[in-house]
Amino acid sequence: MVSSIGYIRKLFISTIFVSILPVLAFADGKLLRGEKWQRFSYVDTADFYVAPNGNDLWSGRHAEPNATSTDGPFATIGRAQQAVREFKKRIYKPKTEPIEKRWIGSPHEFGQGSDILVLIRGGYYSLDEPLVFSPEDGGERVETNLPSGAFEYHKLRDVHVTYAAYYGEQPVISGGPLIHSWERRNDLWTTSFAGEAVEVLIANGRKQIVARAPNDGYFTPPRVSASDIELPFRQGDLLSWPDLPGNRVMLLLRWHQGVNSFRQIDTAHQIAYLTTPQPGILDVPPRYYIENIKALLDAPGEWFFDSKTGELSYIPAQNSVDPQQVHIAVPLLAQLVRIQGKADRPVRNLRFYGLTFEGTRAGDKAIPLEYAHANEIVDSKVRGCAGAGIYIGKGCYQTRILDNRFEDVDNGTIAIDGNPHPEHWADIIRETFVSYNRITECGGANIAAHNTLYTTISHNEITHTRGRYAISLGGWRNLEEVIDGSYRVEYNHLHQVQKDADDSGVIKTAGLTTDSCVRFNLIHDVQAGYFNDNVGFWFDNMSSGWIVEENIYYNLEQGEMKLCAANLVDNIYRNNFVIKAPQNPPEDIIIGEPDFDYTNLKLLVGGEPIVHELQTGTYITVAADIYNRGATGILPVDLYVDGKIVQSQRFPVIHNNSRTITFGLRLYEPGEHRLAIGKTSYTSIKIVGEKGAVDVNDLTFSHNMIPHGESVIISATAENLTDTRHTTNAKLFLNGEIRDQTHIILMPGESQHVSFEITPEIGEHVVQVGNSPHDILTVFPHAMIDIDKKKLKTYGSATARPHRIDIDDRARTIKITAGGSDFFHAEDSYATAYIAKVRGNFIATVKVNGFGERTHPWFRAGLFVRNDLTLSFDTEPGSKGSVLCFTTPARAGIQWDEFGDGCMHKANSENLPEDIHFPLWLKLIRHGDSFSGALSYDGLTWEKEKKTGTIPGLRDEVDIGVAAGSCDKIPYQVEFEDFQLSIEQANVGIK
Numbered sequence: 001m002v003s004s005i006g007y008i009r010k011l012f013i014s015t016i017f018v019s020i021l022p023v024l025a026f027a028d029g030k031l032l033r034g035e036k037w038q039r040f041s042y043v044d045t046a047d048f049y050v051a052p053n054g055n056d057l058w059s060g061r062h063a064e065p066n067a068t069s070t071d072g073p074f075a076t077i078g079r080a081q082q083a084v085r086e087f088k089k090r091i092y093k094p095k096t097e098p099i100e101k102r103w104i105g106s107p108h109e110f111g112q113g114s115d116i117l118v119l120i121r122g123g124y125y126s127l128d129e130p131l132v133f134s135p136e137d138g139g140e141r142v143e144t145n146l147p148s149g150a151f152e153y154h155k156l157r158d159v160h161v162t163y164a165a166y167y168g169e170q171p172v173i174s175g176g177p178l179i180h181s182w183e184r185r186n187d188l189w190t191t192s193f194a195g196e197a198v199e200v201l202i203a204n205g206r207k208q209i210v211a212r213a214p215n216d217g218y219f220t221p222p223r224v225s226a227s228d229i230e231l232p233f234r235q236g237d238l239l240s241w242p243d244l245p246g247n248r249v250m251l252l253l254r255w256h257q258g259v260n261s262f263r264q265i266d267t268a269h270q271i272a273y274l275t276t277p278q279p280g281i282l283d284v285p286p287r288y289y290i291e292n293i294k295a296l297l298d299a300p301g302e303w304f305f306d307s308k309t310g311e312l313s314y315i316p317a318q319n320s321v322d323p324q325q326v327h328i329a330v331p332l333l334a335q336l337v338r339i340q341g342k343a344d345r346p347v348r349n350l351r352f353y354g355l356t357f358e359g360t361r362a363g364d365k366a367i368p369l370e371y372a373h374a375n376e377i378v379d380s381k382v383r384g385c386a387g388a389g390i391y392i393g394k395g396c397y398q399t400r401i402l403d404n405r406f407e408d409v410d411n412g413t414i415a416i417d418g419n420p421h422p423e424h425w426a427d428i429i430r431e432t433f434v435s436y437n438r439i440t441e442c443g444g445a446n447i448a449a450h451n452t453l454y455t456t457i458s459h460n461e462i463t464h465t466r467g468r469y470a471i472s473l474g475g476w477r478n479l480e481e482v483i484d485g486s487y488r489v490e491y492n493h494l495h496q497v498q499k500d501a502d503d504s505g506v507i508k509t510a511g512l513t514t515d516s517c518v519r520f521n522l523i524h525d526v527q528a529g530y531f532n533d534n535v536g537f538w539f540d541n542m543s544s545g546w547i548v549e550e551n552i553y554y555n556l557e558q559g560e561m562k563l564c565a566a567n568l569v570d571n572i573y574r575n576n577f578v579i580k581a582p583q584n585p586p587e588d589i590i591i592g593e594p595d596f597d598y599t600n601l602k603l604l605v606g607g608e609p610i611v612h613e614l615q616t617g618t619y620i621t622v623a624a625d626i627y628n629r630g631a632t633g634i635l636p637v638d639l640y641v642d643g644k645i646v647q648s649q650r651f652p653v654i655h656n657n658s659r660t661i662t663f664g665l666r667l668y669e670p671g672e673h674r675l676a677i678g679k680t681s682y683t684s685i686k687i688v689g690e691k692g693a694v695d696v697n698d699l700t701f702s703h704n705m706i707p708h709g710e711s712v713i714i715s716a717t718a719e720n721l722t723d724t725r726h727t728t729n730a731k732l733f734l735n736g737e738i739r740d741q742t743h744i745i746l747m748p749g750e751s752q753h754v755s756f757e758i759t760p761e762i763g764e765h766v767v768q769v770g771n772s773p774h775d776i777l778t779v780f781p782h783a784m785i786d787i788d789k790k791k792l793k794t795y796g797s798a799t800a801r802p803h804r805i806d807i808d809d810r811a812r813t814i815k816i817t818a819g820g821s822d823f824f825h826a827e828d829s830y831a832t833a834y835i836a837k838v839r840g841n842f843i844a845t846v847k848v849n850g851f852g853e854r855t856h857p858w859f860r861a862g863l864f865v866r867n868d869l870t871l872s873f874d875t876e877p878g879s880k881g882s883v884l885c886f887t888t889p890a891r892a893g894i895q896w897d898e899f900g901d902g903c904m905h906k907a908n909s910e911n912l913p914e915d916i917h918f919p920l921w922l923k924l925i926r927h928g929d930s931f932s933g934a935l936s937y938d939g940l941t942w943e944k945e946k947k948t949g950t951i952p953g954l955r956d957e958v959d960i961g962v963a964a965g966s967c968d969k970i971p972y973q974v975e976f977e978d979f980q981l982s983i984e985q986a987n988v989g990i991k
Contacts, residue, residue, distance in 0.1 A: 052123035122169030139349025165354030341371030412444030418451030505538025595630030696770030823965030834961020862886030877902030880953030885933030900952025
């Protein structure tokens with residue numbers, strides 16, 4: 001396995017890693033066959049030059065103006081573009097008729113051509129309109145006169161047109177003019193601007209902040225809005241500002257950002273009225289800020305434009321003293337460069353190296369490509385864009401986006417956007433390379449790719465994201481028909497991510513794919529979602545065919561992986577690791593292979609060093625420290641006994657850090673044995689006693705704590721230690737006495753799973769199978785309590801309106817009608833009838849008689865537990881400890897507050913039989929800090945048990961009742977009957 005991974009790394013580095021190493025000099029093209037791709041390398045001379053002190057009437061053949069200022073570089077890139085077209089007409093020659101005509105006849109018209117280079121001097125190049133590159137502006141594929149051997153493709157040569165920064169200089173291509181003539185008024189700078197509006201302000205390449213409140217973070221409402229045009233606010237958050245017209249309100253809502261404005265702010269009643277109805281404001285509590293009001297101009301980096309007076313005001317960022325020394329621009333363009341070919345005539349071999357693309361308005365892509373073959377953007381910067389960054393559209397082939405820096409791009413940094421059902425084969429996007437880029441402080445999906453083939457996204461660093469995903473892969477609308485495959489997403493470093501994101505994964509997949517791998521990535525410091533959970537990896541809608549393996553995670557505020565409308569059986573998720581945070585930070589860009597050093601071998605029994613000889617079968621812990629001097633990654637680590645590998649683990653270690661690996665081992669052969677891990681020195685131990693025939697390990701219980709009368713499944717693994725067939729009885733011991741046994745036959749060296757189902761008596765029991773280590777099983781007594789109308793309390797969350805609860809004490813029925821946007825995540829829409837403050841463990845059961853006509857299949861109803869059922873997630877996170885054992889008209893399962901953040905994110909459910917007829921019964925059991933749920937079709941036989949994990953923040957005293965909630969804002973009804981509660985006997989009393 002080591003060699004295979006090493007081969008993968010070396011193969012990839014040999015083709016892509018050359019982008020960061022010194023390479024060959026600038027030459028005339030590359031043969032299509034027999035020569036590998038090489039990046040552009042700087043040379044002393046170019047065909048044309050562009051400089052801020054140039055002149056478009058000059059020849060453009062010189063890097064600087066001559067002494068008499070009669071010749072020199074061009075002044076604009078557009079003029080250089082025109083010169084390249086004219087130059088191509090002179091140096092590109094038609095091909096001649098070949099002598100050898102068998103197998104000859106490519107569609108390419110040229111037989112001669114050479115690379116063309118334009119060097120751009122450092123400085124600021126403001127565009128009046130986007131630079132548009134058509135097929136005439138790119139390089140070509142020429143059919144040379146070289147002997148072909150047989151096929152003309154052996155003599156085809158790709159020649160390039162390259163626009164590159166002059167060596168050691170930084171040209172900036174901007175979507176707007178620089179703003180001069182600033183007047184300083186204490187901390188405020190002002191100037192006049194002739195435009196009608198200013199949407200974006202750029203200072204030294206960074207987007208500045210339009211005047212806003214709060215200056216950082218968000219306001220939250222004190223209560224749920226009464227309508228979709230009202231937003232309650234807390235005292236002091238909003239004021240009735242005199243310059244309110246023109247304000248913008250930015251709202252973070254579920255799955256989207258709302259953009260609105262306030263038409264009125266009523267400070268007396270603390271209600272702000274929105275200009276237009278706001279979708280989603282009634283589903284979840286919004287987080288919001290208000291901007292574009294002059295009175296809010298009060299913090300460094302903020303600006304405001306008064307459209308009535310034409311005055312632009314700006315409070316400079318800290319350490320900015322002289323406004324004339326800061327490059328401040330107002331972008332007027334939404335697009336900087338467009339590469340636009342045709343299906344039958346793509347833009348070929350066009351390259352951009354070392355350039356800075358800066359400043360766009362919202363609404364478009366800074367650099368879109370369409371029908372472009374073998375185009376490259378390398379060593380460049382894309383920054384300060386209010387729209388998207390680089391967009392790779394239909395018909396793009398062998399695009400390379402390498403070694404760039406992306407900063408402050410608002411609406412997606414790099415998008416590879418194919419059509420799930422292209423009209424023509426030439427529309428398919430193929431062989432895209434996005435590697436070694438650094439992306440920071442960018443919004444949208446930082447790298448997105450869907451409906452593409454052979455896409456490599458590797459060795460990128462993505463940090464401080466402002467959007468929903470760092471990497472988004474696949475498109476679920478391709479269901480059943482796939483042009484979406486062969487992804488290689490590997491060695492990416494993704495960290496400090498998911499700020500302001502909700503219901504997301506750092507890497508997210510969707511839809512069908514084939515031959516697609518997400519592997520060897522490092523993901524850490526993932527911020528929790530506010531409404532929904534954020535995880536390291538997400539199989540989203542219809543994900544199928546994805547292989548996700550050998551990724552490393554740490555510092556996850558919520559989970560490692562989740563699925564939504566996807567099944568793990570349709571994908572592969574294996575050998576991924578969540579580790580403790582390392583002492584030293586990892587490298588920025590992951591390059592190379594891990595290189596482990598092994599030290600400090602320890603042999604322990606019961607946590608203590610071995611000082612005496614050991615009996616056969618004693619459990620030994622073998623540990624060693626592993627330091628990784630190489631790249632962050634995973635390697636197999638072997639445990640040796642007497643020179644032979646007896647166990648192996650794949651083990652992740654971060655670059656420049658150490659971790660301790662441990663193995664568990666039993667030795668059965670008497671005598672001296674030598675042990676080592678990896679390359680440590682051997683340590684010897686002595687084993688004494690007789691060798692047994694069968695060893696039993698891996699003792700597990702279905703539950704460690706159960707109510708009296710419930711059964712428990714006890715399992716273990718029996719292993720034949722001999723080289724002969726062995727027949728024995730595997731014995732279950734309860735408190736040292738045989739409780740049960742099962743006959744097993746073990747072949748030489750065979751391991752076999754054994755299990756027992758018993759219903760033990762009340763008390764604590766010492767459990768052992770064969771010679772396994774023992775464990776403790778607790779069986780608690782319980783007693784039924786009387787539930788009558790007086791003890792049942794009712795509550796409905798604000799988002800579940802309208803709701804109604806009808807309790808018929810005589811019929812022992814509870815009818816709940818409830819609306820809401822979802823009984824899950826932060827929507828937390830439910831109505832409940834419950835018993836308060838139930839202490840300790842319990843069994844709760846209820847009969848679900850049925851639902852109303854045409855009830856939504858995701859209207860959840862069932863047994864609900866929470867520390868405090870009256871603290872729902874209305875405008876702030878709700879009470880912890882939530883667990884719901886539920887059924888819908890078509891599905892049943894259990895869901896719970898996995899992370900202790902006040903709402904339920906984790907669920908385990910399955911479809912009911914299609915011919916299901918209600919009633920059915922639900923049962924919920926508390927086992928200390930966890931729960932199990934089951935259902936029954938007759939009230940006697942229970943099946944489909946589901947378990948929660950440990951519930952963080954769960955109190956000993958909780959509320960328990962029946963509850964229901966809608967998912968589509970339409971109220972539905974459910975009827976419960978015979979709600980019963982049996983409480984741990986020591987805790988029968990209810991406050």
